Amino acid sequence: MVPPPVDPALRDCDPPVGGKLSRERMLACALEIIDREGIEKMSMRRLARALGHDPMSLYRYAANKAALLDGVAETVLDELTVDPTDPDWPAQLRAVARQYRRLALTHPNVVPLLVTRPLATPLALRPRGTLRPLEATLALLTRAGFTTADALHIYRALFGLLNGHVLNELQELVDNPDETDDLLRLGLHRLPITEFPLLRSLATTLASYDGAAELERGLDILLNGLTATLTPTTTPTPTP
Template sequence: MAGERPEARSGDPRTAGPARRAADRGRYGRLSRARVLASALELVDREGLSALSMRRLGAELGVEAMALYRYAEGKDALLDGLVEALYLELEERLAGQAEASSWRAELQRVARATYEVCLAHPQAVPLLTTRMLAVPLARRPLAVLRNHERVLTLLTGAGFDDAAVVGLFRAFNSWLIGYVSEELRPMVDNPDEEEPAFRLGLHRMPAHELPVLRGVAAALAERGGTEGLATGLDALLDRLAATG
């Protein structure tokens, strides 16, 4: 009949209400930021950073990728969330231990706990450098800033002036992340090879150009562990504290 409104049809864009939000109840129940970041870290631990995407993480959690944008605005925010997860794990480790009696011993405790977290999640460690280069100080995750505050408070409480505090803070972070990065660098060329020289791929390195490197390659392949970390940090602090 003339003037009669057409019957509304299911799915008709002219009659559809507000778009329904993507469901956020997955195979682990209702999502939370903590659950999303934990699953992202588990995925990276298993398959590396290249495997991480919103779509892949959504599949891991049993939800649409769009549901994740409530907890991370995009890939960069997700990567920053992984950094946050590492520092939250560091806080948990430190909270479960007794504080040291001196500022130097406490720095050693922080360094050792950081090393342990990094070895537990080696695939995520590059983010501790790349995201810190990409994200301004004030926009870093709060857990990262709390760690900065912890170290700066130790150094300030030890009686150093501002210039010395900044120098020691930078040196501490540089040594710690640098040491961990060296420990985690791949060294083995062929893990199935039993002969050490071939296992390390020394036959690929020209002997006449790289005699020293070839000579110490086996030693470089061995991890220094927490003992090497502590020894190097002590030497660094001795030098800087004397000049501070």
């Protein structure tokens, strides 16, 4: 079948090398479109136009749009590395957290796929690529001497913090950027002072929000709390 003509305004992905399509190229193009236009603009037909291929050819690599979106999530999470042999588990978790934040800021439109989509899928049915950070983190923590149950608690606490942080950091904080007064910039002046005196008093703090610093503070609280309440039950496995 001859591929349909491609509208130059729609083809914003490089055509596959030699005209041949692959799963990797398809997912890379889907990620490019989502980065620019958002998940709601993604469709199999839209992606086919961008690649210069017939829509039916995409179904060889993704059974439907849901499978395509799962593949995009896997593509992004493939960039998240966890070193299970690191003897300093708090430092490794901190490094993972920083990576995760960078990925979220690089691909903000993909964050809903990373944060909310897995909740609708039983753990064992999720794409394997989305489970690898979990498996590697469990390996890191059990090598450090934690029980598998405690390792899972630590993972959940860490990614609960991370997901909440990136959702908060990516939301629009400024109501009117042309205003010089922080209360007006954030629109907090609309809140009755008798009902929200403390929130209004935080205008300057909210306006000076630093995502990186906020994450570090959250990690300090989390990791310090974990080390104070959870202790390894076995001798850490030595790194080969």
